[in-house]
Amino acid sequence: MSIDQFSMNVKENIRDKGKRDLLVPKGLLYKQPLVLVGRTDVATVTPWLAPIVWEGTFEPTLIDAIYKQQNLTIATTVFAVGKYVRFLKDFLETAEKHYFLGFRVHYYIFTDQPEAIPAVTLAPNRTLTPIKIPGSNRWQEITLRRMERLQEIIQSHLIFEADYIFSLDVDSKFHGPWGAESLGQLVGALHPGYFKANRQRFPYERRPQSQAYIPAGEGDYYYGGAVIGGYLEDVYRLAKTCKEQLDIDASKSIEAAWQEESHLNKYFLYNKPTKVLSPEYLWQNVHSKPEEVKIIRFTQVIKNNAAVRPNPIKSQIAKGY
Numbered sequence: 001m002s003i004d005q006f007s008m009n010v011k012e013n014i015r016d017k018g019k020r021d022l023l024v025p026k027g028l029l030y031k032q033p034l035v036l037v038g039r040t041d042v043a044t045v046t047p048w049l050a051p052i053v054w055e056g057t058f059e060p061t062l063i064d065a066i067y068k069q070q071n072l073t074i075a076t077t078v079f080a081v082g083k084y085v086r087f088l089k090d091f092l093e094t095a096e097k098h099y100f101l102g103f104r105v106h107y108y109i110f111t112d113q114p115e116a117i118p119a120v121t122l123a124p125n126r127t128l129t130p131i132k133i134p135g136s137n138r139w140q141e142i143t144l145r146r147m148e149r150l151q152e153i154i155q156s157h158l159i160f161e162a163d164y165i166f167s168l169d170v171d172s173k174f175h176g177p178w179g180a181e182s183l184g185q186l187v188g189a190l191h192p193g194y195f196k197a198n199r200q201r202f203p204y205e206r207r208p209q210s211q212a213y214i215p216a217g218e219g220d221y222y223y224g225g226a227v228i229g230g231y232l233e234d235v236y237r238l239a240k241t242c243k244e245q246l247d248i249d250a251s252k253s254i255e256a257a258w259q260e261e262s263h264l265n266k267y268f269l270y271n272k273p274t275k276v277l278s279p280e281y282l283w284q285n286v287h288s289k290p291e292e293v294k295i296i297r298f299t300q301v302i303k304n305n306a307a308v309r310p311n312p313i314k315s316q317i318a319k320g321y
């Protein structure tokens, strides 16, 4: 399928469903939005005027009511290769308690062991499709290959089946509500290790030979590779671009500091996300919870990399925190 054909299919898909207007059910009651009252301890908007989503910046009753009317399907892709299948049970069980409750969610589990997917009871309107892929003896290969798989599945299936997509790390658990406030055209999440850091400290790729190179003095935020979301068309373009950049790097035998996460950061620098999720949506319990983080919605579980990765390397076991 050509890109033009693909874009047309996406547009048809959207037009047919008549979605994306923010229609509110008549008579819905919610707290008055006040122009002079809001979060003052954190930035709630980027310099390019994309919302940064924090507790207290949105009204869940209102947002959910708006988006429920759109009859959406949220595709959610998760990779569980090798020993990472052990994370699926908690991931799915906690997602069923907190993630897009009341919405149609379609999980796509990419794994080398479909038989090891645990039988978790899903709420009505929620389904799970296993997709068998080969294993690998390098964890870096598994994480970076996600971009290629994402591109393929969006193009071949998801544009016909879903309205939004999230790609999430499997070594994660939900602890608090994650709903329609996270939806947008192109969505990234702030990495919990760097939201207070000076941009000089961000672990961007710093070698000019890599396509993921970000020069000193540039960069907005450090985004985590564990959460990518948006419209299918936009995430398709992101995945396709990152995959191409990863291939160019591979042809020069260079691998960016944090694989596809480095390429994602490069992409978001020049193709800004339209919505940015605060670290509430990507937490790690190794950090003590600061005052600004009122609620933790999604965390990376503390894992013993040596025990779960096919090729643990000491220097890569901890990222600058």
Ligand SMILES: CC(=O)N[C@H]1[C@@H](OP(=O)(O)OP(=O)(O)OC[C@H]2O[C@@H](n3ccc(=O)[nH]c3=O)[C@H](O)[C@@H]2O)O[C@H](CO)[C@H](O)[C@@H]1O
Pocket (backbone or CB within 6 Å): 078, 079, 080, 081, 082, 083, 084, 138, 139, 140, 142, 143, 168, 169, 170, 171, 191, 223, 224, 225, 226, 227, 258, 259, 260, 261, 282, 300, 308, 309, 310
């Ligand atoms: C919090 C966060 O933003 N994490 C990112 C970070 O390290 P992480 O330490 O979070 O990377 P990770 O080991 O969790 O790997 C990322 C994901 O790849 C999959 N996987 C990985 C290895 C394996 O053997 N089997 C398997 O299925 C699995 O879905 C996992 O969640 O950097 C990685 C790239 O270097 C990814 O960008 C991660 O998203």
Ligand SMILES: [Mn+2]
Pocket (backbone or CB within 6 Å): 169, 170, 171, 226, 300
């Ligand atoms: Mn992870």
